[in-house]
Amino acid sequence: xTARAGKTVLKPVRKKGFWKTLWGQKQLMIMSVPMLxxxxxxxxxxxxxxxxxxxxxxxxxxxxxxxxxxxANFQWLFSRPDFIRSIRNTLAMSVINLVFGTVSSILLxxxxxxxxxKTFKKTxxxxxxLPHFLSMVxxxxxxxxxxxxxxxxxxxxxxxxxxxxxxxxLGEGQHFWWLVGVINVWKEVGWNTIIYIAAMTAIDPSLxxxxxxxxxxxxxxILHVTLPGIxxxxxxxxxxxxxxxxxxxxxxxxxxxxGLVQDFSETIDVFVMKYGxxxxxxxxxxxxxxxxxxxxxxxxxxANFIAKKLDEDTLI
Amino acid sequence: xxxxxxxxxxxxxxVALLPAALADEALEPIxxxxxxxxxxxxxxxxxxxxxxxEDEFGIxxxxxxxxxxxxxxxxxxxxxxxYPDLFxxxxxxxxxxxxxxxxxxxxxxxxxGTPNLYKHIYTDNRVQQLLHDGKLYIIPNYGINYNGKIxxxxxxxxxxxxxxVIAWNNYKVPTTLNEYFDLxxxxxxxNPTNKDGNPYIGFAFPVEDWRRFGLINPVQHLMGRPxxxxxxxxxxxxxxxxxxxxxxxxxxxxxxxxxxxxxKGTISRDTxxxxxxxxxxxxxxxxxxxxxxxxxxxxxxMDALKTAKMDENTFLGIPLVYDESYGxxxxxxxxxxxxxxxxxxxxxISVNCQYPERMINLFxxxxxxxxxxxxxxxxxxxxxxxxxxxxxMTKEQYDQRSDAAWKxxxxxxxxxxxxxxxxxxxxxxxxxxxxxxxEMYFGMMTExxxxxxxxxxxxxxxxxxxxxxxxAPYGEAWQIDKAPIDIDYQDFLTIQDxxxxxxxxxxPAEFDAKWxxxxxAINPSCEVYSNFMHEEVLKLVKQALGE
Numbered sequence: 121x122t123a124r125a126g127k128t129v130l131k132p133v134r135k136k137g138f139w140k141t142l143w144g145q146k147q148l149m150i151m152s153v154p155m156l157x158x159x160x161x162x163x164x165x166x167x168x169x170x171x172x173x174x175x176x177x178x179x180x181x182x183x184x185x186x187x188x189x190x191x192a193n194f195q196w197l198f199s200r201p202d203f204i205r206s207i208r209n210t211l212a213m214s215v216i217n218l219v220f221g222t223v224s225s226i227l228l229x230x231x232x233x234x235x236x237x238k239t240f241k242k243t244x245x246x247x248x249x250l251p252h253f254l255s256m257v258x259x260x261x262x263x264x265x266x267x268x269x270x271x272x273x274x275x276x277x278x279x280x281x282x283x284x285x286x287x288x289x290l291g292e293g294q295h296f297w298w299l300v301g302v303i304n305v306w307k308e309v310g311w312n313t314i315i316y317i318a319a320m321t322a323i324d325p326s327l328x329x330x331x332x333x334x335x336x337x338x339x340x341x342i343l344h345v346t347l348p349g350i351x352x353x354x355x356x357x358x359x360x361x362x363x364x365x366x367x368x369x370x371x372x373x374x375x376x377x378x379g380l381v382q383d384f385s386e387t388i389d390v391f392v393m394k395y396g397x398x399x400x401x402x403x404x405x406x407x408x409x410x411x412x413x414x415x416x417x418x419x420x421x422x423a424n425f426i427a428k429k430l431d432e433d434t435l436i
Numbered sequence: 437x438x439x440x441x442x443x444x445x446x447x448x449x450x451v452a453l454l455p456a457a458l459a460d461e462a463l464e465p466i467x468x469x470x471x472x473x474x475x476x477x478x479x480x481x482x483x484x485x486x487x488x489x490e491d492e493f494g495i496x497x498x499x500x501x502x503x504x505x506x507x508x509x510x511x512x513x514x515x516x517x518x519y520p521d522l523f524x525x526x527x528x529x530x531x532x533x534x535x536x537x538x539x540x541x542x543x544x545x546x547x548x549g550t551p552n553l554y555k556h557i558y559t560d561n562r563v564q565q566l567l568h569d570g571k572l573y574i575i576p577n578y579g580i581n582y583n584g585k586i587x588x589x590x591x592x593x594x595x596x597x598x599x600x601v602i603a604w605n606n607y608k609v610p611t612t613l614n615e616y617f618d619l620x621x622x623x624x625x626x627n628p629t630n631k632d633g634n635p636y637i638g639f640a641f642p643v644e645d646w647r648r649f650g651l652i653n654p655v656q657h658l659m660g661r662p663x664x665x666x667x668x669x670x671x672x673x674x675x676x677x678x679x680x681x682x683x684x685x686x687x688x689x690x691x692x693x694x695x696x697x698x699x700k701g702t703i704s705r706d707t708x709x710x711x712x713x714x715x716x717x718x719x720x721x722x723x724x725x726x727x728x729x730x731x732x733x734x735x736x737x738m739d740a741l742k743t744a745k746m747d748e749n750t751f752l753g754i755p756l757v758y759d760e761s762y763g764x765x766x767x768x769x770x771x772x773x774x775x776x777x778x779x780x781x782x783x784x785i786s787v788n789c790q791y792p793e794r795m796i797n798l799f800x801x802x803x804x805x806x807x808x809x810x811x812x813x814x815x816x817x818x819x820x821x822x823x824x825x826x827x828x829m830t831k832e833q834y835d836q837r838s839d840a841a842w843k844x845x846x847x848x849x850x851x852x853x854x855x856x857x858x859x860x861x862x863x864x865x866x867x868x869x870x871x872x873x874x875e876m877y878f879g880m881m882t883e884x885x886x887x888x889x890x891x892x893x894x895x896x897x898x899x900x901x902x903x904x905x906x907x908a909p910y911g912e913a914w915q916i917d918k919a920p921i922d923i924d925y926q927d928f929l930t931i932q933d934x935x936x937x938x939x940x941x942x943x944p945a946e947f948d949a950k951w952x953x954x955x956x957a958i959n960p961s962c963e964v965y966s967n968f969m970h971e972e973v974l975k976l977v978k979q980a981l982g983e
Contacts (some may be wrong), residue, residue, distance in 0.1 A: 179514045180536040202930070264714065269706050291707040291937070313850060378709045379933030398507035399922050400514065400531060 157170035173407040179265075179400070193407040194291055203408065205383055206391040209297070213368035213387065216301040218361050224309045226354070229316035245317075248310025256307075256371035263303050263376065264290060290376070300372055315357070316350055323349035355427055363420035368411045388412050437738035465494040466791060472854060473510070473526020476501040477844050485810060485848035493798055499850050502526060513537075518784035522795065524577075524854040527646070529780045530917035533573045544796040552803040555795070555857055557582060564979050566779060575799070576916045577782030577853060581860035586872040587903050588896040589753075590772045591731035593653055593663050596751035599888050603748065607891040607901065609899075610767075612688070612759035613658055617697055620726050624702065628722055637660070638702030638716065639694075639726045642733060643712045643933070644660050652932050654728045655687045658758050660767040662905070665914030666928070667969045676910070676977060680962040682932060683955045685917040689762055694940045695947050708937040722749030739838075747853055748883035754900050764943035772898075774907040779915045783854045807863070811852040812869055819846070827866045827873065832881055834870070847947055910976035913969060921968045928961035 142149060173185040173193055197203045223388030227250065235241045251259070267273055267289035274286035289295050323345065331341045370389035386394075388408060396405020452623065480498065492495050494924050500520060506528050506897055513519060514535040525532040532538060542563075547554045557563045557575060558586055558867050566572055592848060593765055595616060610616040620638045641650030659681070670677040681687050697703050718724050721739035722744075725732070731753055741750050755769035785795050805953045813820050813827060820829045829837075836842040841848060858868045867873040871880075875895065878886070894900060918925040935954045942950045 136918075169525075179517065180534075264709075269704070274721070288705055291705060340848075375711075378711070379930075380708055380937050382516070382930065382934055393508065394926075395923075397511035399926065400511055400535070402515065 133434070134264055148374035170406060172403050172412050173410045175403055177403045179402075189403075191405045194411070196404060197407055197411065202386065203388075203391055206386045206388045209373075209384055210366060210387040210389075211366045213297050213300050214365040216297055217304050217368065218302045218365070220281040220305050221308060222354075222358070222361075225312035226307045226308055226316055226350070229313045229320060229350075230346060232313065232317060233320045233346060234338065234342070245310060245313070246261055249314065250310070251307045254307065257375060259303060260372060260375040263299070267299065290378070291380045292383045296376075296381045296384040299376070302370070303372060304369070315353065319350040320346060331363075359420070359423045359427055363416055364425040365419050366416045444644065463491075463494040465496065465792070467496045467793070468522060468789075468795070469520035470497050470499045470522045470524075470850060470854075471502075471513070472499060472524045472770075472846060472850050473502050473506050473528065474524075475503065476850060477862075479848070479850075480845045481741070483845055483848065484815070485846065486517065486851075488810065489798075489851070491800075493794075493801065493896065495794070495798060497522075497850070507531065516786070519788040522783045522854070523785060523786045523788035523790070524781075524783050527781070529574060529782075529784070530745050530919055532784070533568060533780065534759045534917070534919050535908070537786050537912075538573040539787055539792055541569040541575065541785065541796065542567075542570075542572065542621070542794065550796060550800040552857065553800050556803060556837060556858075559978075560779060565777060567979065574782050574784040575856040576777045577857065578859065579775060579777040580856070582858050582863035582868065583858055583863070584902075585775050586867060586869075587772060587901075588872065589731070590615075590878050590898055590901055591905075593649065593730045594656060594753040594770065594771050594901075595654075595756045596727045596729060596734075596753050598749055599752050599884075600748035600890065601725055602752060603888065607783070607888075607893070609752075609892060610753055612755065613693060613756050614759055614761070616726070616756050617702065617756075618692065619765070621697075621700065623725065630935060634723050637704045637707075637718065637724045638705070639697060639705045639728075640695055640724045641728045642712060642715050643708055643937070644715070647712055647715075647733065648929065648933060650727070650729050650733075651936055652682060652929075655684075655690050656679045657760070657771055658690060658756060658767075659686055659764065660770050660775045662770050662908075663912050663914050665912075665916070666970075667913055667934070668911060668967055669908065669910070669973055671908050671912070675695055676973050678913075678966050678973050680928075680966045683958050683962045688762065688955075689758065689952050691936065691951065692909055692937050692947060695942060695944060697749060698940050699921070699944055701941070705941055708941070720964065722746050727751065741921070742882065743951065747882055747888075748955075752888075752900075753897060755857075755902075768903060769886070770899045770905050772903050773905060773912060776907055776912055777930075779911060780917070783857065799856055803858065808858050811848060811855075811857070814846065823862060825866075826875065827870075828875060834876060837870070864979065909980040910973045911980075913973060916969060916972045918968070921964060924961055924964045924968075928958065928965050931958045 129365055136144070152251050169183075171183065171187070174190060175183075176189045176192075177183070177186040201407055226414060232241055232244060235244075269286045269288060274283070275288070277283045278286065286372055287295070327345050327349075331345050336344060366388065368387045368389075370387065370393070373385045374389050374393065379392070388411075392405045392408050395401045396408070440860050469953045476499075478501070486497065506525075506526050508524055510528055510531045514531065514537065515906065517537075519532075519537050521538060523532055542676065544550070545553045546555065547558075553575070557566065557572070557580075562580065564570065566574075566656050568575070597610070597616065597620070601619060604623055604627075605619055610619050617639070624636050624638055625637065642648070650665060653663070654660075656664060659668060666680055666682065668681045670679075694703060698705070707715075716734060716737045719727070719734050720740040723740055734751070738750050741747070755768040755771040757769050758764055760766055783799075785792050789795060809816075816822060819833055820827055822828070836848070859872070861867055870876055879891075889895065889897065931954070935950075935957065939950045939954055
């Protein structure tokens with residue numbers, strides 16, 4: 121577009137004016153207005169409530185009357201060992217969920233992709249994604265029975281001789297993160313598989329044929345055709361998930377946590393609930409929420425930046 | 437014809453409007469929104485008691501029951517200032533009081549204008565105990581007795597033991613902690629499983645969230661003190677010396693005992709991870725032989741056992757203390773206090789309510805003898821009958837009162853439970869609450885229970901308790917609002933939630949070290965907490981003595 125020094129100056133291509141472009145895409149613009157309004161109203165609108173993070177807010181005094189306290193609420197947060205722990209727990213469970221979730225769903229998707237029997241494939245797919253629709257309350261209730269001291273898992277492990285004494289799964293903190301990971305895989309693996317299977321169906325079959333002609337076995341075809349074929353989907357999902365790293369979930373930790381494991385079970389969301397809503401420390405809760413959002417934005421932009429550097433598909 | 441119609445229409449209009457114009461303004465029909473801080477069932481549309489209230493006072497209720505966590509629900513209501521007209525904040529009413537959600541009722545209650553309410557709260561200077569900075573927000577829903585207190589079956593904190601264990605022990609009831617666990621251990625040694633082959637759990641207690649009283653409260657009772665929450669208050673000293681007990685040596689005695697029992701297998705480690713539902717489920721199977729709990733906390737489990745005709749598996753509540761071998765001398769049990777007003781529990785009127793006078797007027801009228809009978813007993817001839825001046829119910833009439841479907845249509849439960857009410861005896865000697873009426877109490881006991889109590893040598897379960905003990909002037913200290921130190925209080929509880937189970941589950945050799953570490957960890961918050969409680973107790977004493 122721009123002329124290089126020392127060469128004939130080319131007439132720059134006339135850029136259409138902003139308004140002209142806008143007018144040209146007026147149908148699209150009109151269609152996006154409701155979304156824009158939605159985002160403004162429900163995502164940006166409430167953000168001005170962040171002001172309470174810098175106030176000593178009580179409902180009695182209201183927003184206008186509550187005094188400003190600067191960074192005091194944040195200082196309080198970072199002076200709390202339980203808040204620091206909640207950050208650690210959030211990140212740990214997120215990473216476990218991300219790794220377990222991604223690996224398990226890609227694995228299942230690849231396996232299903234190789235299955236030639238349609239009925240079998242459909243059945244497995246349905247069976248594995250149904251738990252997605254179960255409420256976490258039910259899932260945790262089941263897990264509490266399954267992992268109880270005299271529950272089936274302990275009986276099984278004792279039966280095949282891996283352990284001698286039943287393991288106190290629900291009462292020992294070091295198991296908690298992994299239990300959350302396992303439960304999440306059980307609940308979401310089928311659902312997460314759907315998008316990878318969709319990506320695999322988009323792979324050109326002639327690639328497989330070419331690979332077969334070149335003498336690639338089934339395993340090699342998976343390695344060199346299927347997996348590269350879903351790489352862009354994988355990257356997009358990865359970036360999105362990294363943006364969600366600060367959200368390790370709330371329900372499962374809230375429901376399955378107890379006094380004994382609280383050092384490992386409390387996530388930032390549980391912390392916010394505990395102090396913000398139950399104890400009416402709205403300012404502390406808002407500060408914690410704000411911190412979480414800022415970190416999430418940084419993570420998202422960071423992941424996107426790195427993806428760009430690696431010359432991969434990026435999200436934004 | 438058209439003209440005639442028009443005239444008729446006009447006439448009809450006038451006729452229709454007349455009563456409204458003539459009627460007392462107070463009778464203008466209104467719908468009142470109600471929140472109740474407990475789960476519950478919506479009454480049916482044609483509920484007969486609500487209909488009577490509507491006919492007489494022109495007031496309809498739109499009731500919202502608690503679904504989910506109470507503190508969170510109240511927190512949301514406060515954040516949105518979304519208050520119902522009548523606001524029962526349940527066990528966390530302090531939150532709405534502190535948030536300024538309730539109006540001061542005091543100016544509305546006068547000797548001439550509202551004689552019933554006036555008598556209700558000014559007798560024995562009760563009102564002094566109820567004030568917050570000179571303001572009255574909530575009239576207690578329970579604990580204001582007329583003509584004395586009836587306590588056939590105390591329902592508060594105590595140790596529980598299955599009746600079959602007592603029967604097995606030839607109806608000898610343990611009175612000390614050591615006797616209690618010796619009995620449980622001996623019973624389990626002989627009967628490790630129930631008749632279906634499920635192993636017995638010796639001892640359990642609730643630990644989840646605010647029900648942690650099962651874990652952290654027993655020590656004060658073993659030392660002969662009533663339920664003061666997490667502190668022991670020395671009423672024999674002039675300044676009501678107040679101290680947390682959990683960091684004291686007499687607490688170590690209890691948890692050492694639990695540690696021994698845990699290592700014997702009498703206590704299951706699953707106790708510490710049970711949520712409330714799982715705890716109730718365990719009790720409902722009849723395999724839990726003993727517990728520390730509050731009676732009202734496991735009523736559903738006992739009902740389930742009764743329904744399953746497993747009376748021998750239901751609990752008997754008993755008062756236990758440390759025996760003299762612990763070196764605290766002879767301790768007299770003090771589980772049940774004299775009348776305790778259920779302070780800050782019940783209806784308040786919110787600042788959003790447009791008809792505070794009518795609400796006060798409603799409470800005033802509902803507190804009349806006529807309405808109290810309707811609310812508590814029902815309609816004479818339908819729900820109860822009178823014989824020789826005694827109010828009685830047939831078995832059928834009494835039984836239907838525990839039928840959820842019947843209650844929805846025939847009792848104004850929310851109003852009965854949350855509004856000010858009379859308890860104790862009527863002037864004619866009948867009990868205000870049907871369950872307190874002596875004939876009914878005995879009539880409704882199962883045959884098993886009648887025989888059981890007879891064999892134990894008592895008349896009612898309450899006879900195991902000393903009921904003559906006086907309430908301290910500060911009331912019961914668990915009722916004190918901890919909002920001013922809520923973060924410290926949370927820390928205080930968090931350490932106990934987490935560490936006490938570890939102490940109980942410790943290897944016996946490590947017990948002392950773990951206990952010392954626990955005491956060291958909790959000492960700082962104990963100090964903050966006991967200082968705060970001491971100040972509050974002194975304030976309450978001052979208030980009660982009217983200084």
